[in-house]
Amino acid sequence: MAIAAVVRHVILKLRADRQEEDSRMNMDIVPHSTMTIIPSDTNNMSAQLQEVYEVIDILAGGIQILNEDIQRLSTESLALQNGTDTLNRSMAELKLSIQEQNIFFDGMKPNQEILQQDLASLKQRVDDLQFVSYDGTFVWKISSVREKMIDAESERQTSIYSPPFYSSQTGYKMRARLYLNGDGNARRTHMSLFFVLMRSKHDGLLKFPFNYKVTFCLYDQTPAQRHIIDSFRPEIRSNSFQRPRSEMNIASGIPKFFPLAMIQQEGNPFVRDDTMFIKIMVDFGDMPKTLLPYALSLNPGLPTNVHQTMIKQEAERRTHQSDTQPAAPLQRNE
Template sequence: MVGNDARNKHILDRTFICSVCSFILHDPLQLTECGHRLCQSCFNVEQETTIKCRQCQLETLRINVRPDRGFKNDMQSLPIDCSFLDAQSKRQTSIDSPLFYSSPTGYKMRARLYLNGYGNAHCTHMSAFFVLMRGLNDPILKFPFNYKVVFCLYDQTFAKQHIIDSFRPDIGLSGFQRPRLDMNIVTGISKFVPLTKIQQENSPYIRDDTMFIKIMLDFNDIPNISLPIAMSLNPGLPIHVQHMMIEQEMKQRSEQQSQYSNETKEIKLSCEETAQ
């Protein structure tokens, strides 16, 4: 992983910036010949026995490059405007979305992101969770909640390689029963997105320091094969229009599959007749 990007890195002292990746130092190492620093990951990329400093061009033997733990501790007090760095330093391990409803008379809920991962995904993935909130509509709603929850991290380039994952609630868990307190226990996908995909330079999933994540409650039991279609629709369209387009696409695919099956049967029958 390269250094940490941040919205305010341009106002920080240059001593906190890696001379290789130009991001804020991550696990800084010091070149003993000149005193300049680089990220541990940037150092690992270098294969030579001597490391040439990008700032002053002095060379340091590889065995003389040292971890700078004191400097790393000093960096903890930096006013860095970066949610991922907050998560890594444990100043803020998660981010909650605003409250939202499945419909005007529907379920009340929110999403929670662990930017640096949660549980067995810590430091390897971003974790996405879903939590039911106690709402005024609860007395007329169906519980336990048993609808599939779909997460989509949008690719903001023309490639549209969105990352989609989903889970179906275990109705035996307390997190999907009718909320008795303000919120239920959070449940979701620990290994939603590998950190390597969102922390790489020029990641298609982050533009202008912004990610877009869509959460869809699947009330119509959409097949997983059709989820990319659902997530590729223009998010600006009204929900009922999106549902109509999804249903049309599913119907069209079903008809194509049925036609393909019929053609396969005809070919098989024809081959059998020829053999006879």
């Protein structure tokens, strides 16, 4: 508004100067004469004054436009400020909503982990049921052997368990435990293979301590079938073979079951397609040790009753062969 004040001041000054000039002109008029003398400076002043009026008009128009622009910008600024305030409130609400969602998700994480664990446990149970055995024998398929051995060497997971199996529908519940990098004194030198007695719902009907011979067989997967076979008989005074009071008894078995150097050899016959097979057999009939290689060489795809028949026939054949062999002649001393 300072520009408008200056303009008004200039206009007033010009008007005053013009009035003063007009007064001088009146004084210069000659009495009783019809002629008026108008100085040339007056005409110049009028022309300049006209130019000033035109400039003033332009400035006044510009000022009006500026005032309108100021008013418009003020209105837009107020609207923008209101929009900014609304946006800030929305951002605050969104931030609060995100914080509440994060708190909710953080609260859900433990539940999600529990659900995942329950799901993994349920999946394991379903898998176990698919391969369950009720005749005291179990062929354990171990896949991803290389990865499991690396886990054992790094101690990320030192041992693995087989699925449970049973001696009968109402019998002992058992499983195997394998240390791929060895356990105790056998660590880093041998695979350690153990037998685990588990708690079952029929334990009240069973006899303890458990005293049946356990045989392990690592299958040679080539036609040579040079399986690795080893057995042990339970130490009945050990807690490992008493009636289980927890989910599982302490594992017991053969710490130096098989040398690591042989299982780690490239192209060894016991690991094929990164998979190996171990058979666990509980002997409830005191099978002669000489029959074990024959029993374990039978086709695992045959039914158990066929296995038992074939083993029985082989035992009878060997007994008959032994009975029919002629006795060695006695040497007479001359």
